[in-house]
Amino acid sequence: MTLTLLINFILMDITPTLYIKSGKYNTNVILTLHQFTNNALTIVNVNDLSNEDLTQLLELSPTGSFPLLKCDDLYISGSLAIINYLTTSSKSHNIPILIPSNSISSISLTVMWMNYATDNIWPILEQLFTIEKEQVKLIQDETLKKEGQLFIDKIMERLNKHLQFNTYFIGSSYSLVDLMISVSLKWFYSHLLDSDTVKKYNNVTRWMKLSTNMVEYKAVNGEIKLL
Numbered sequence: 001m002t003l004t005l006l007i008n009f010i011l012m013d014i015t016p017t018l019y020i021k022s023g024k025y026n027t028n029v030i031l032t033l034h035q036f037t038n039n040a041l042t043i044v045n046v047n048d049l050s051n052e053d054l055t056q057l058l059e060l061s062p063t064g065s066f067p068l069l070k071c072d073d074l075y076i077s078g079s080l081a082i083i084n085y086l087t088t089s090s091k092s093h094n095i096p097i098l099i100p101s102n103s104i105s106s107i108s109l110t111v112m113w114m115n116y117a118t119d120n121i122w123p124i125l126e127q128l129f130t131i132e133k134e135q136v137k138l139i140q141d142e143t144l145k146k147e148g149q150l151f152i153d154k155i156m157e158r159l160n161k162h163l164q165f166n167t168y169f170i171g172s173s174y175s176l177v178d179l180m181i182s183v184s185l186k187w188f189y190s191h192l193l194d195s196d197t198v199k200k201y202n203n204v205t206r207w208m209k210l211s212t213n214m215v216e217y218k219a220v221n222g223e224i225k226l227l
Contacts (some may be wrong), residue, residue, distance in 0.1 A: 016041055016042070016070060017041070017042040017069070017070045018041050018042070018068075019070070020045060020046065021046055021066050021067070021131070024131060025183065025184055026067065026079040028183050028186070028220055028221055029179070029180050029184065030082055030083060030086070032216060032217055032221065033083060033086055033176070033179060033180075035217075035219050035220060036092060036179070036216050037090035037094065037095065038092045061077040062076070063077045063078055064077075065078070067082055069082050079118070083114075087176065097173065097175070098174075099176055101171070106170060110170060110175070113170070113177040114176070116181075120155055121181070121184045124148050124151050124152060125184070125187055127147075152188060156204060159201070159203075160201045160203045160204045163206070167210070168210075174210070179217070182211035183220075186212075186221055186224060189224055208224075208226055209226060
């Protein structure tokens with residue numbers, strides 16, 4: 001075991017450690033959530049680790065992937081599992097804002113929209129974008145771009161329809177679903193959507209303005225020019 005990984009293991013006995021790939025959309029969702037939950041965390045960018053340390057961590061990851069959370073003897077991998085850990089273990093006053101109700105309907109709708117993001121939005125992000133030196137790059141394959149654009153239009157149409165008569169995705173206030181989807185759509189707005197398309201999906205754009213203006217959002221994702 002290298003010195004770097006040994007030091008991290010010692011720190012993990014005190015504070016949970018979150019291993020992430022910097023720049024990834026799912027990483028940014030988790031880091032934006034962390035701005036709200038304020039969990040005590042040691043955050044490690046795996047891009048800064050040696051190949052030996054990286055291999056060891058992947059062997060410890062239950063699913064063999066990142067992000068990975070180490071808490072005592074517990075290893076949790078997968079974005080949704082880590083999101084659940086952060087929200088349920090946090091004592092922050094922001095949690096009632098992110099999860100305003102424990103009702104069956106509210107929880108079910110939250111899970112439904114989170115699954116929509118992971119099943120529909122995230123695969124398109126994987127198809128159309130790459131991370132090079134922690135910078136987001138749009139692929140050059142025109143065929144894949146056209147195929148991806150068709151899926152993006154379907155996604156935006158569905159979201160636009162839902163937000164036609166809703167200020168937020170669930171209930172009357174900002175929630176975990178708004179956080180997750182707005183962070184996931186950032187790459188669309190920053191790299192793909194032209195001004196006409198942004199105006200076409202005006203309900204989504206109006207909602208994005210509300211989400212992206214939050215201090216916690218900007219702390220991780222920066223400023224986003226929507227129009």
